[in-house]
Amino acid sequence: xxxxxSEEYVEVEGKIVAVLPGTMFRVELANGHRVLAHISGxxxxxxxxxxxxxxxxxxxxxxxxxxxxxxxxxRNAAVQRNAPIRSYGPKKR
Numbered sequence: 001x002x003x004x005x006s007e008e009y010v011e012v013e014g015k016i017v018a019v020l021p022g023t024m025f026r027v028e029l030a031n032g033h034r035v036l037a038h039i040s041g042x043x044x045x046x047x048x049x050x051x052x053x054x055x056x057x058x059x060x061x062x063x064x065x066x067x068x069x070x071x072x073x074x075r076n077a078a079v080q081r082n083a084p085i086r087s088y089g090p091k092k093r
Contacts, residue, residue, distance in 0.1 A: 009059040013074070016054045027056065027068065035060070037068040048073055 017034065018026035023044070027037045037058055039050065050056065050073055057072040
């Protein structure tokens, strides 16, 4: 069954609070409300990585305000990811 084009979605922005198994995320909205979100197909297709602290744009159905679909990861340069510095051994000269 195909979705109707006239179906309304509420677009909101939120911050990733927790990464859950199965490409699910706990996202906190600006008003403090937390929702369960999953990644859209386009983000999966293009291997967009989402981690804790990222700001994302989501679509929510007006009928279920506890779940959302992440459709875009906003660029935020001030996020500290604490990623390890990769070392591939001593440099050869």
